[in-house]
Every structure is written in structure tokens, then in C-alpha cells.
Amino acid sequence: MSYIPNTPEDQQAMLETLDFSSFEDLLAPVPEDLRLRRPLNLPPALAELDLKRLMNGVAAKNKNLDTVISFLGAGTYDHAVPSVVPHLQRRSEFVTSYTPYQPEVSQGMLQAIYEFQTMVCQVSGLDIANASLYDGATALVEAVLLAVGPGGRGEVVISTGVDPQYRRVLHTYAHARGFSIKEVPARNGVTSSEDLDAAVSATTSAVVIQQPNFFGCIEDMRAIEPVAHKGKAVFIVNITEPASLGVLAPPAEYGADIAVGELMSFGNTMSYGGPALGFMAARSKYMRLMPGRLVGQTVEEGGNKQTGYVLTLQTREQHIRRERATSNICTNQALLAVGATIYLAALGKHGFRELGELCLQKAHYAFRQITALPGFKAKFSSSFFDEFVITAPVSTQRLQHHFEQAGIIGGYALSDSYPGMPNDMLFCVTETRTKEEIDYLVDVLKEVQA
Amino acid sequence: MSVEKLIFEKGAPGRRAATLAAMDVPTASLESMIPEDMLRKEPAPLPEVSEIEVVRHYTHLSQRNFGVDTGFYPLGSCTMKYNPKLNEDMAVLPGFARIHPLQPDSTVQGAIQLFYELEQYLAEIAGMARVTLQPSAGAHGELTGLMLIKAYHESNGQGHRNLVLIPDNAHGTNPASATLADYKSVEIKTDPGTGGIDMDHLKAVLDSNAANVAAIMMTNPNTLGLFDRKVLEIATAVHEAGGQLYYDGANANAVLGITRPGDMGFDVVHFNLHKTCSTPHGGGGPGAGPIGVKEHLVPFLPGPLPAKGDNGYYWADQGSQSIGKVRANKGNFGVLVRAYTYIRTYGPDGLLHVAQSAILNANYLKHELASDYEIAYPLICQHEFVATAERQKEEYGVTALDIAKRILDFGMYAPTIYFPLIVHEALMIEPTETETRETLDYFVSVMRQIAEEARTNPEIVKTAPHTTPVGRLDQALAARQPNLRWTTGQEETH
Numbered sequence: 001m002s003y004i005p006n007t008p009e010d011q012q013a014m015l016e017t018l019d020f021s022s023f024e025d026l027l028a029p030v031p032e033d034l035r036l037r038r039p040l041n042l043p044p045a046l047a048e049l050d051l052k053r054l055m056n057g058v059a060a061k062n063k064n065l066d067t068v069i070s071f072l073g074a075g076t077y078d079h080a081v082p083s084v085v086p087h088l089q090r091r092s093e094f095v096t097s098y099t100p101y102q103p104e105v106s107q108g109m110l111q112a113i114y115e116f117q118t119m120v121c122q123v124s125g126l127d128i129a130n131a132s133l134y135d136g137a138t139a140l141v142e143a144v145l146l147a148v149g150p151g152g153r154g155e156v157v158i159s160t161g162v163d164p165q166y167r168r169v170l171h172t173y174a175h176a177r178g179f180s181i182k183e184v185p186a187r188n189g190v191t192s193s194e195d196l197d198a199a200v201s202a203t204t205s206a207v208v209i210q211q212p213n214f215f216g217c218i219e220d221m222r223a224i225e226p227v228a229h230k231g232k233a234v235f236i237v238n239i240t241e242p243a244s245l246g247v248l249a250p251p252a253e254y255g256a257d258i259a260v261g262e263l264m265s266f267g268n269t270m271s272y273g274g275p276a277l278g279f280m281a282a283r284s285k286y287m288r289l290m291p292g293r294l295v296g297q298t299v300e301e302g303g304n305k306q307t308g309y310v311l312t313l314q315t316r317e318q319h320i321r322r323e324r325a326t327s328n329i330c331t332n333q334a335l336l337a338v339g340a341t342i343y344l345a346a347l348g349k350h351g352f353r354e355l356g357e358l359c360l361q362k363a364h365y366a367f368r369q370i371t372a373l374p375g376f377k378a379k380f381s382s383s384f385f386d387e388f389v390i391t392a393p394v395s396t397q398r399l400q401h402h403f404e405q406a407g408i409i410g411g412y413a414l415s416d417s418y419p420g421m422p423n424d425m426l427f428c429v430t431e432t433r434t435k436e437e438i439d440y441l442v443d444v445l446k447e448v449q450a
Numbered sequence: 451m452s453v454e455k456l457i458f459e460k461g462a463p464g465r466r467a468a469t470l471a472a473m474d475v476p477t478a479s480l481e482s483m484i485p486e487d488m489l490r491k492e493p494a495p496l497p498e499v500s501e502i503e504v505v506r507h508y509t510h511l512s513q514r515n516f517g518v519d520t521g522f523y524p525l526g527s528c529t530m531k532y533n534p535k536l537n538e539d540m541a542v543l544p545g546f547a548r549i550h551p552l553q554p555d556s557t558v559q560g561a562i563q564l565f566y567e568l569e570q571y572l573a574e575i576a577g578m579a580r581v582t583l584q585p586s587a588g589a590h591g592e593l594t595g596l597m598l599i600k601a602y603h604e605s606n607g608q609g610h611r612n613l614v615l616i617p618d619n620a621h622g623t624n625p626a627s628a629t630l631a632d633y634k635s636v637e638i639k640t641d642p643g644t645g646g647i648d649m650d651h652l653k654a655v656l657d658s659n660a661a662n663v664a665a666i667m668m669t670n671p672n673t674l675g676l677f678d679r680k681v682l683e684i685a686t687a688v689h690e691a692g693g694q695l696y697y698d699g700a701n702a703n704a705v706l707g708i709t710r711p712g713d714m715g716f717d718v719v720h721f722n723l724h725k726t727c728s729t730p731h732g733g734g735g736p737g738a739g740p741i742g743v744k745e746h747l748v749p750f751l752p753g754p755l756p757a758k759g760d761n762g763y764y765w766a767d768q769g770s771q772s773i774g775k776v777r778a779n780k781g782n783f784g785v786l787v788r789a790y791t792y793i794r795t796y797g798p799d800g801l802l803h804v805a806q807s808a809i810l811n812a813n814y815l816k817h818e819l820a821s822d823y824e825i826a827y828p829l830i831c832q833h834e835f836v837a838t839a840e841r842q843k844e845e846y847g848v849t850a851l852d853i854a855k856r857i858l859d860f861g862m863y864a865p866t867i868y869f870p871l872i873v874h875e876a877l878m879i880e881p882t883e884t885e886t887r888e889t890l891d892y893f894v895s896v897m898r899q900i901a902e903e904a905r906t907n908p909e910i911v912k913t914a915p916h917t918t919p920v921g922r923l924d925q926a927l928a929a930r931q932p933n934l935r936w937t938t939g940q941e942e943t944h
Contacts, residue, residue: 001795003532003728004807005886011807014814014887023806026813027708029677029830034709041574045797048536055791059545061560063553066544075778076551082468084501086542088508096517096533098525099734102854102864104918107454108515109733112508115457118935123494128934131734134586137778145630165778172752172774176597176631222487247480249488262778269542271787272561273551273779274586275736287932293734297936298928300921307453308920312928318589318626319869323635328589328626335732338508345457345504346467349496354470356490357480364483365475383484400554412552435474 073428110309125252131293136262139278147206147234154205161186161213189380216387246356267343291327358431393450461499526878529725562763577712578742591720591739646678685715704833707802727789807883834880856914
């Protein structure tokens with residue numbers, strides 16, 4: 001199968017126009033000793049029907065969330081996507097366009113991103129937002145780089161309540177860029193302002209806290225904020241479960257300077273964790289330091305003055321600043337941003353709040369049922385949104401075995417990221433779980449004997 | 451010319467589109483579950499619109515957007531080829547789209563298999579020992595590659611090497627990535643005769659800085675669309691100085707099955723799967739930027755990497771020399787499914803034909819445009835070439851920007867303009883292999899008409915576009931008085 005429209009006859013005629021006789025003439029610039037004079041060692045071409053059959057077979061080897069009950073969250077959340085979202089998001093004018101360099105014929109994408117930036121501001125309470133970033137982890141890195149500044153070497157203070165994958169990514173960048181990181185333990189599931197106070201100094205460039213944190217616990221941001229701000233540090237709030245903002249105070253309200261996180265679960269497919277949708281919102285004083293694309297509203301040149309949208313403040317970006325750029329990002333996750341925008345428009349003001357309430361209530365119902373079982377205890381006493389940690393009477397390895405037998409996917413084994421938590425499992429319950437499914441989980445756990 | 455109101459200016463209080471799940475559990479009061487000072491007081495002021503309003507609004511926005519499915523998109527360096535519908539269908543199969551990144555390996559055998567096999571395909575195409583699919587985009591791959599080079603030098607006691615050599619025609623991401631890896635960029639001049647690297651300048655830089663050169667970053671064919679014949683000589687010189695060679699795969703569409711970065715002497719290569727493997731650009735993302743490396747860099751790759759054992763596929767941790775993770779989870783899997791489907795569609799002979807056809811289409815356009823436009827380097831090009839509007843600017847005051855805008859009036863997208871920076875009034879044209887001869891001929895006829903207009907009626911070009919939803923927009927105003935979001939009451943201020 002091929003998507004090359006020109007036939008050999010077309011191509012021969014074109015070659016003759018160029019006074020060439022074969023493709024080989026066009027490859028004259030490639031020295032002979034660099035030519036690969038053998039076919040690539042790849043499987044042979046397949047016809048569409050055969051390829052579909054093959055791909056369906058590979059896909060069928062995965063247990064997917066349409067057919068299996070899952071209580072996994074831990075940074076990636078299953079929120080239902082209304083049919084209206086993919087139908088509009090996958091319109092090919094959006095899908096097959098590129099970065100809107102020619103705004104006159106790209107108003108659709110530009111306006112959608114402007115609406116996305118606005119919605120990110122509306123849910124975070126902050127002043128401005130960019131057009132999106134690769135994922136939550138790299139969005140966090142970009143926020144930290146902004147705080148550290150070019151050539152900066154100030155220390156970054158981060159709570160261990162921040163998603164362990166995000167912290168791993170931050171460490172990778174910190175090593176390359178040359179700044180240091182101090183981790184503050186989230187004892188008892190939350191970051192204490194005393195621990196934070198001991199870690200933050202005059203040379204701290206950023207303080208990073210996740211809300212709700214990786215254990216699902218709600219951090220006491222009213223107590224944390226004054227400590228984060230006692231020096232000159234930028235207070236960065238990381239949000240991996242954005243549905244929480246339906247019921248939780250927005251970051252701007254408790255003094256965040258920058259909010260970053262992950263919006264993939266809003267209107268997009270989970271796709272084994274990527275492509276994802278990092279976001280960044282900030283106080284307006286950071287406007288000219290923001291990484292990534294920004295869309296702005298303007299008017300036509302000349303007399304007409306009709307409203308239109310353009311990529312703006314591009315002098316911040318790599319293609320203008322080159323080695324003086326503070327970020328090397330040149331794409332955003334535009335198509336996923338379109339998905340999130342349509343999703344939030346479809347839910348609207350009341351649906352977004354309802355989403356938060358559904359997750360909150362269902363998770364708390366599950367928590368009450370599980371902690372009523374003998375041997376199963378709440379690990380932490382803090383309040384939570386839609387995730388919570390349970391200490392089981394057996395190892396999480398044994399728990400996983402029970403879940404496998406029962407044909408469900410349980411929670412996240414915290415021992416994978418936190419030493420000393422062999423029996424602790426992080427359960428997530430979103431609006432997609434029914435009471436019946438939660439009760440089934442409880443029945444499965446009931447059979448677990450110490 | 452028309453306006454589409456913002457979604458925030460539509461609808462009415464109480465309207466909504468989506469209905470969510472039923473509240474089927476016993477409920478508790480919000481205050482009993484969340485501390486009062488952490489509760490949201492007012493709902494986020496999102497739109498209140500019905501489903502039909504959502505559908506019409508975003509349908510209208512899509513109609514105000516130009517994609518490859520709309521028409522010819524000769525945006526140089528971006529490889530805007532056709533995005534097969536089959537690949538889209540495969541990516542949204544529930545077995546691929548509805549899996550969680552932290553599911554046990556035993557429940558995602560198909561996903562890990564796809565990673566495992568795609569890595570091998572890309573390693574073969576690139577002539578490299580091993581590939582990681584983790585980086586999210588080309589620029590992300592660049593940074594990851596430089597981190598690997600840095601880790602490699604540090605492991606050899608060469609951590610002091612702090613210079614990255616970058617040709618003056620390179621993409622802006624190259625020097626920006628170098629800066630993020632805490633490297634200093636040194637610009638290498640282009641040989642005005644060949645369009646390749648100026649060997650004398652390169653050797654002079656190497657002679658005076660040999661002990662500090664960490665790497666050179668190259669694109670081959672380069673951003674002028676020219677294959678640098680001296681690449682082996684460059685590789686030898688840089689390696690002798692102790693540096694590594696980084697291959698920016700932005701232009702890999704031109705080399706598929708013809709030659710391989712690994713055989714040219716490169717140590718690291720990144721692919722832009724959204725270019726070479728035809729995954730859709732999505733209005734500016736998502737992309738995917740896998741990197742391939744030679745054997746000596748494998749221990750430094752980000753992990754985990756897919757492996758195959760007696761009990762099937764699994765994720766193997768990388769050792770202690772790994773640079774660590776560069777993003778959460780394993781990579782842009784949805785994009786990788788499309789790239790995998792693409793490679794399986796074409797097979798080895800098909801991919802070679804892709805590159806040959808892309809090169810033919812570019813040379814055909816270059817040949818046909820040469821009568822009306824200056825060609826920056828009138829040599830055999832590869833997948834793209836750079837024409838210029840220098841003649842039109844000098845004689846009639848018509849710029850590359852004007853010509854780009856005028857092309858829009860004919861139902862086509864514009865070439866990349868003013869890049870590479872070393873060519874004045876650049877029009878960088880990349881037709882790709884998926885365009886018919888008739889489309890190329892139509893583009894040529896339009897370009898000739900515009901050249902004629904520049905002579906006889908330059909105003910029509912200077913004031914273009916005339917047929918698009920909006921005319922030229924005030925970029926200066928957008929930057930001077932940034933308006934990056936809608937706020938309540940904004941409609942009255944306009």
C-alpha cells in the first residue's frame with residue numbers, strides 16, 4: 001500500500017523535465033560510500049486489511065479500561081469523554097494543520113487555543129496561561145527553569161508528595177542544567193510547614209507542592225504559602241488531577257505564583273500515558289518569561305480592525321532567541337488542548353463542579369467501605385479528593401495477585417516509588433466507577449486474609 | 451471576512467452539554483470531607499452552552515483552519531505530508547487508547563511489543579544500536595541527546611567539554627537545546643559554494659577548542675535542502691577532537707533507505723515522527739522525538755526500555771548510568787501507534803520510494819520555479835529547497851512575506867519564510883511525496899502569476915491575502931498590548 005499518488009509514468013515524465021533518466025541521478029549528491037545498497041531490514045509492506053488485522057491482534061493483547069474495572073490513578077486519571085469531544089477534536093482541519101504560522105488561514109486553531117488559555121485561567125484562577133506543554137512533568141520542569149532563571153543556580157525545594165515520576169524528570173534536567181534540588185518529606189502524607197521552613201532559605205529559587213499530592217492528600221496550602229514565600233522563591237503548585245479543581249480552591253486563591261500540571265484526562269484518550277497535555281498558568285508578571293506558545297487577540301491591520309488571533313510574544317522563543325532562549329520548546333500539544341477546551345465547554349460551569357463532586361463522593365464511599373474491613377486501615381488521616389492510601393494486611397504484591405484472580409486492576413503499589421511502604425496501596429475512584437464496581441472491589445478485598 | 455464569537459460569548463445561564471455519571475453512592479457533606487479554607491467558593495466561570503452550540507462553534511472553528519486535508523501545504527522543514535486515515539483508526543482502538551500507563555506489564559503485552567518492535571525498526575532505519583521512544587518532540591529529543599552526550603563525557607572524565615558546534619543554517623531549537631543542557635553554542639559558517647559546512651572554519655574552530663568541544667549538531671540534508679558530501683570528513687575531524695556527532699532528524703524524509711545517519715558517522719539521532727512517519731501535526735502537536743544511539747551511549751539512555759523474556763514483554767530498568775527520565779510514563783504512545791502503522795504500511799521498498807519521490811517532487815518544483823525566482827543554491831536538492839524573493843523585493847518592493855500571503859488566496863498554505871536565516875527573503879519549499887504532479891503544476895502556475903503581479907500590480911501582492919477569513923493581523927499590537935485571555939466584560943471594551 002502507498003500514499004504516493006504519482007505513477008511511475010508521472011515520475012518518468014517529471015524526471016525527463018529535469019533532464020534526468022532515473023532517481024539515481026537525483027541522488028548524485030550522496031557519496032557512494034554512504035549509500036545503503038541493500039533494502040532496509042524491515043517487515044514487508046502490508047495491505048490495509050491485513051495491517052488492520054495485525055493491529056487489532058496487537059491491541060487485543062492489552063486489557064483496556066472499557067472492559068476491565070480499574071482503580072488506578074497515580075498521575076493518570078480515567079474521566080469519561082462525552083462523544084461530542086472526539087467528533088469535533090478529530091475534524092481533519094484541526095488534525096492535519098501545523099503550528100499556525102499563517103494566522104489568516106489558521107484562525108480556528110488560534111481561537112481554540114485562546115479559549116484554552118482562558119479556560120486554564122478560569123479553573124486555576126491565575127492571570128495568564130500558555131498554549132500547553134508536552135506533559136505535566138515537563139511543565140513542572142519548565143516552571144522550575146523559569147524560577148531558576150538563565151544561569152541561575154538557586155536551590156529548588158520540592159515535597160516528596162509531588163508525583164515521583166515528575167521528581168525523577170526534574171532531577172534529570174537539574175543535573176544537565178546545573179541546579180540543585182532539596183526534597184522535603186511528606187510525613188504523614190502531607191508536607192508540614194515546619195519541615196518546609198527548615199528547607200527554604202534566602203537562596204531558594206522555587207518551592208514546589210502538589211495539590212492534591214501523590215498520596216491523594218489535600219495539602220494545607222494556607223499554612224504552606226507564607227513559608228514558601230518567606231524568601232524570594234517562586235511558589236509553584238503542581239496539579240495532576242485537574243478534576244479536583246471542581247471542588248477545591250484554585251491555586252491563585254492560596255497564593256500560588258505558577259500552577260502547572262496535567263490535563264490529558266480532560267477530553268483526550270489515555271493512550272498508555274501519552275501524548276499528554278501539560279499546562280502552565282501564572283501571575284501576569286511572568287508573562288514575558290513564559291515558555292511555549294502564546295496566542296493573543298489582536299485586530300486586522302489597516303482600516304477594518306476586525307478581531308483576530310496570532311501567536312504572540314515570540315521574541316521569548318527559541319526560533320528568535322536561539323542560544324539565548326530560556327526554553328527549547330517549539331511545539332505545544334495543540335490538538336490535545338483543543339480536546340480539553342471542547343471538554344470543558346461541554347461540561348461547562350455546572351458540569352465541572354459536578355465532576356468534582358462525583359469523584360469526591362464516590363472515592364469517599366469506597367474509602368468508608370474499605371476501611372470498615374478488618375485489617376484494612378487508612379494510612380493517613382488527612383482529607384483527600386479522589387485518591388487515598390490503604391495499608392493492607394498483606395503485601396501489595398499479594399493484593400495484586402487477588403486482583404488478577406478477580407479480573408480487575410487494583411490500585412498503585414506505593415512500594416514501587418517509596419521504600420518502606422510494602423503494604424500500602426493508592427486507590428483512585430473517579431466518576432467512571434459505579435457503586436456496584438466499588439462494592440465488587442470491597443468484596444474482593446474481603447477475601448484477603450492476613 | 452467574518453468573525454466567530456468566543457465560546458464565552460455564547461449560551462445562557464443554566465445551559466450545559468455533557469451529562470455525567472449518576473450519583474449512585476450515599477453522599478456526605480462537602481464540609482465533612484474537605485477543610486473549609488480549601489473548598490472552592492464559586493464555580494469556575496466556564497461557558498454555559500448546549501451541545502448544539504458546542505458542535506456548531508467548534509465546527510465553525512475547524513472551517514476557519516487550513517490543514518493538509520484542505521490543500522497543498524509546502525511548509526519547508528515541516529514535512530507536511532498526507533496523514534493516513536488508517537493510522538488514525540489504529541491509534542484509537544480501545545486496546546491502544548484505553549490503557550493506563552501504570553497497568554501491570556502482563557496486562558499491556560501488546561503495548562510493550564509495539565514499543566519493542568518500533569524501536570528496532572527505527573534503529574534499522576537510522577543505523578543505530580538502540581532507540582528510546584520516550585522524548586515527546588524533536589526539540590525534546592535534541593535535549594535528551596545532548597544530556598546523553600554530556601553523561602558520556604562525564605563518565606570519561608571529560609565533563610569540562612562545554613562547546614556545541616552548530617551550523618549557521620540550523621534550526622533555532624539546536625542552540626536553545628544546547629543552552630538547556632548548559633552548553634555554549636559556537637556557530638559554524640556555511641560554505642557559500644556548496645551550501646555545506648565551511649570546512650576551513652570548522653577546522654579552525656576545532657584546532658583552537660579541541661579540548662572543549664562536546665559535540666556538533668547537524669542536519670543532513672541541511673535546512674537548505676542540500677546533502678553535505680563532506681559529512682564523513684566532518685565526522686572524522688570532530689571524533690578526533692573528542693567530540694560527538696548529533697544528527698537532527700528533521701529532514702530524515704530524504705534519507706529513508708538511501709543512507710543512514712549511523713553510517714554517516716553520527717553517534718546520536720532524533721526522529722520527528724510527525725514529519726518522517728506522517729503522524730499528524732495537530733495544529734502544533736503532539737509530536738514524538740525518539741532518539742537512536744550508537745553502542746557506547748546505550749548505558750546512558752533514559753529508562754525504562756522494553757525487553758522480551760521467557761514470560762513475554764516487560765519494562766527493564768536502565769542501570770545507574772542512565773540520565774533518568776525525561777518525561778512521565780513511556781512516551782507519546784498514541785503517536786507511536788501511528789508511526790508503527792506507517793512503517794508496516796510501506797515496508798522497506800515503500801520507504802525508499804517515499805524518499806525518492808519526495809526528492810523528485812522538490813527538484814521538479816525547483817526547476818519549474820527557477821525562471822521566476824532566485825534559487826539560493828541552484829544545485830540538486832533533496833526533499834526541499836530554498837527559493838528567494840530577493841529579485842521581487844529589489845525590483846518591486848514585494849517581500850517573501852507578501853508572496854506567502856498572496857499564495858493563501860489561491861487555496862494553498864505558504865512555504866516557510868525567512869528561514870534559514872542565512873538566506874535573505876527565503877521561501878523554503880518542501881512539497882513532500884504525497885502531492886500529485888497536477889498540484890505541483892498548479893503551485894508553479896500560482897507562483898508565476900504572483901511573480902507577474904509583482905511586476906505589473908504589486909499592490910495586490912502587498913495587501914494580500916484578500917480571500918481569507920481575516921486579513922493581515924496587527925502583530926505589533928498583539929505584542930505591545932498582550933491580550934492572552936478573555937475576561938468578563940471584554941466584549942464591551944472592543
